[in-house]
Amino acid sequence: MTITTVQTEAQRIIDLESRYVVHSYNRAPFVLAHGEGVYLYDTEGNRYLDLMAGIAVNALGYGDPELARVIAEQAADLIHVCNLYHTAPHAELAARLCELSFADRVFFNNSGSEANETAIKFARKWARQRGGDDKTQIVTFTNAFHGRTTGALAITPREKYQAPFRPLLPDVVTVPFNDITAAMSAIGPQTCAVFVEPVQGEGGIHEADADFLMALRKLCDSYSAALIFDEVQCGLGRTGTLWAYEAAGVTPDIMTLAKPLAGGLPIGAVLVTDSIAQAIQPGDHGSTFAGGPLVCRAAQVVLERVSWPGFLMHVREVGNYLKESLLALDSPLIKEVRGRGLMLGVELAVEAAQVIQAGYAHGLIMVNAGANVLRLVPPLIFEQEHVDELIDSLDAILSALA
Ligand code: PLP
16 A cells, blocks of 8 residues: 655645754744735635734735835846945935934945944944044943844843854943933943934833933933934834834934835845944945845835824824733733834733744734743734734633633
C-alpha cells in the first residue's frame, strides 16, 4: 500500500522557510496571501482582522487604490537612480515634511534603525563642533527601543538584545523614563544627544509626560545637546496628531521617522533644524538606496493622506472609542489600558503571547510590546465596526483564559 502525504501550499512555504531562512523570528502558523482594507487573508482563505499593521506600518491598510496606482506609475517611470542625481519625489517629499513639522531639512534612509544611526552621527558631529572631542555622551531611557543595528542597539537598553553583541557603542547612559530629577543629574556638558520616544512603543506603550519633554528641552538647550525624538512608531498620525510631540508642545532638534512613511516600502527619514544640518558636509554620510524616487513617491501619498485634519480627527475618534471599549471590558486579566490615538497597550495579568495565539482562531492578528502588554496599532483607517468586532473576540478570548 502506498501512502501519499497531501502537503498544503501553506505547509510547503513554512517548510521552505524553516529550511532556508535564518531562524531569527518565530512566525505565526499560517501564510499570508493578500489584504484588503483592515483584513488580511491566508493561503487557506482564512480572514484576519489586523490589529498590528505590519508593526505600525500599514497606516492606509491593504490594497489602497491610490497608493497602488502611484507606486505602479512611478515604478514604470523610475525606481532608483542613487543620491548623485536629483529627482522630483525626493525633493518634494523633503519640502513637504519640513512644511508640516519643526524641521528645516531632511536626510532619507531605509529604516528606523538606520534613521537613528544617522541621528547619532549628526548629533556627534554637531556637538563636537560646540563642545570638543569629549562631548560624546548619549542619554537614553528605560524601556526605550531605537532599533537593532549596533548603534541603535547601544541606545536600546534591553539586556536580552544587547548581551550577545557587546561591546557596543560606548558612552551611553540610561535614565529612568519620565524622571526629571534623574535626567537633570545625567545630562551635562558632556552630553551630545538625548534620545526619547514621545510615546514608547516596543517598551510597552508608555507616554512621555509633557513636563518631562519640556525639562529635556531645557536641559538640552542649557548644555548644547541635541534633543532627538524617535517618532518611528508614534509619528505620522498614529497618536491622533501628525507628530506625537505636538501633545507636549515641545519640538526637537532631530526627529527620526520610518515605519508608515512609504506605505510599507522601506524608508527612514531624519528631520533636522538648520543648525544640525549645517554641521553636515558632502561625504559625512550616505546610502545607496535612500530617498529613491519610488519610495519617496509612495511616501508623498501617505504623508498627504495622514496629515489631512479629517484623517487625524478620525484616528482620535476611533482611538477614543477603542480605548473606552477596552476599559469597559470587565476582565480580571486586564490590569491597565494605556496610550492614545490608535497606539494602545493593554497590560495583562497573563503573557500577551497566550492572547495572541488564541487570537488566530478568532481571526485576529495582534502583537505584543514586552511580555505582558498587548499592543494595538491597527491600520489608521480602522472604523468603529472593526473595534466592535475586536472587542467581541477579545472578550471571548479573555473569558476563556480567565
Ligand atoms: N525606533 C522605534 C521607536 C521603533 O519602534 C522601531 C521599530 O520597531 C525602530 C526604531 C527600528 O525601526 P526598524 O525596525 O525600521 O529598523
